[in-house]
Amino acid sequence: MLLTVLERLHYVPDATYDAQARKGCMKNTRVSVLSDLMDWCKDPAAPPMLWLSGMAGTGKSAIVWSIADSLQADGLLGGSFFCSRTGSTARSDVTRVIPTLVRQLAMRSTMYRDALVAEIRTDPDTSHKYIDVQVEKLLRKPFLTSTRPHSHLPVFVIDALDECSDKDATEQILKDLIAASSSIPAKFFVTSRPEHHIRHKLQSTSPEFRRVLRLHDIEKDLVDVDIRLYLEHRLSNIQAELSNILSPAWYTTADIDTLTGLANRLFIFAFTAVEYIRRNPTERLKRLTGVKVTAGKPLTETLDTIYTLILSETSTSDGLEPEEVAFLKHVLVYILAVRVPLSVSAFAELLGISPSRLRATLDHLHAVINIPDEDNGDALSTIHASFGDFLLDSSRAPDVMRIDINSGHLSLSQRCFELMQSDALCFNVSRSPSSCLPHPQPHFSESLGYACSQWVHHVVDSPDPRSFVPAIDTVFIPKFLFWLEVLVASGEIDRVPALIMTLLHTPALVRATLHPTASTN
Known part of the structure; x- marks a missing residue:
């Protein structure tokens, strides 16, 4: 019953450290860095947040995988989330980080799990709400009602935070975790490139609450x-x-x-x-x-x-x-x-x-x-x-x-619409024997599933979103329900409101819809 309640969390199973194909540091390498980081992990008096910063290619992910593995072996890993632009879409969605972390801790701590389940029962949709609500209800409150003093604190590991797609939300999660870390018995180990929005947020935080380790400053x-x-x-x-x-x-x-x-x-x-x-x-x-x-x-x-x-x-x-x-x-x-x-x-x-x-x-x-x-x-x-x-x-x-990424989004938008305009997107696209079945299976191609779930983002990122207004009408006036069926069968139906809101908040598309002739001028 408790596990059924936990399934309501927006958990991303392929984001945990032990789901990663690439492993940690080779034996006898990065010894001093790993030792320094483990000392921080086990020191209850150290600042509750540590930021490991380094440019692409300096070996951050290998280091953090090694640390997560050591913490797991010592029973100190609260949870891990490896962000990725090239992994599943969920791994670049910062709103999935907290639900994934807390679910892992709940599987390790009975007291925390009981407190977390109580919060979820009070508000079953908490994991779908904004980050400040998630941190308060899924992290801080369960911690305060469940934990007892320990010599070592659980450590939450978040790798490659810069690879999350929403910069504002990324700043928000840092702000909320820093605030929460002052009142809960846990630590947060965060790695990223020294991107401005992350660097600014962490460097403006009091050293009492954070420590910074820059890989590119380590002696050559x-x-x-x-x-x-x-x-x-x-x-x-x-x-x-x-x-x-x-x-x-x-x-x-x-x-x-x-x-x-x-x-x-x-x-x-x-x-x-x-x-x-x-x-x-x-x-x-x-x-x-x-x-x-x-x-x-x-x-x-x-x-x-x-x-x-x-x-x-x-x-x-x-x-x-x-x-x-x-x-x-x-x-x-x-x-x-x-x-x-x-x-x-x-x-x-x-x-x-x-x-x-x-x-x-x-x-x-x-x-x-x-x-x-x-x-x-x-x-x-x-x-x-x-x-x-x-x-x-x-x-x-x-x-x-040299690559022009905008041309890629333009071309992908066109291909997405070609696939959705084809006979592949049709009535009963999931081939379900009955409309009463709650979870139809995805009996359609992976590429069609991609087109249905990602076309919005490619259109918005293309050089001229207005040019796709006729294609949107051509597909979604006759095939809207077929599109929904694909997302239901793919387990992504909860993304529909966000996809529609993304379109409604794209100025070029709004102008083209309100003034159709503008899209052809």
Whole structure:
């Protein structure tokens, strides 16, 4: 019965630390950082919130996964939420963080669970309300009525908060957690890039309530030691895998030193370099170690160099024609613009091509794109957010491969409407044998489900939302109930009000609806 009540929470199961594919730090690396963080976790007199800040590629997620794992082993993990722009939409929705955290704690603490269930019974819709209400009713009140003094406080872990889509809501959750932390026996470990809205909120908070640890301020020598260990481990593994063609001496200490210098404190460079090297070890190692290191270079310069090298090889290795390079960019902009990662087959259908053509297009990008070997439902996505940052930054990406994200939203909007206008969206789209069944099954394609749930966001983010007014009328006057059925079968019917409100609060669409001729002028 209690578990049934907890199911009312807006819980995101794939956001917990143990649901993540990427694991923690390699053994014997980041030792001092991990020790410092665990000391904070176990010190009841330390500030209740710690912010681990670092630019993309500095290894924040590996560190926080290791900390969460250690806290779990010690019985100190209150709950975890790994935010992601490339995970499910729910993982970038900051309003899902508190419900997910408190549900995990409720499964570990009987006293807390009883207090939380009492609150939910009083107001069953609490988890759907705004963040300040969630923090008060799901976190603070149950804590105050259930807990007793302990030597160590439970620690809630929130990774990559900057990847939540709503900046205002992200500021709000920080404000509310900081306020709550002064009166509840718990700690909050938050990581993010040093984005302005997060940095401003935390730096304006009294040091009594927060501590800041900046990864990019850690001494370069300490980081270099860890990156060197990582490179030695990975390159020796490549030799073991290819011992029939590689001798133990296929790389030298000088090679490791050069790669470590190129990494320039960015673990993602070391990871990407190894993924790049392993497909042609001898030649690619030689090519990478020949990259010139410039004194006083920006932190991302060598990361940009390897990304440019990988893209250059992709566009020249098979003698791609200009239209083939343009198509590769078209695929990449889709990968960056989609709001929910899709399987290869669903992605191909959204693009309007075959899965085999999609795989062939991305064949040389395995170092930067996660391309599942089989169509088993695993998602196609960038391996690291820094690759998307590189492609979207006009000062970093080469002209020939620079991506315009607005064009991606425009193209995705068009494809979403094409799928919804097709016969795929029809009466009884879920193929339910009876309209009386409460939970129809999604017997439709993954791409149609994506189109129905995400078209609003692509339209709003496209260069000219007004141009889609005729398409909206064409689909939703005759097919509104079919669209609702898809969302019911997908378990996303609760998003309908938010989707409609998003449209109603888009000025360009409002003007075009009130003055139809304006959309054609």
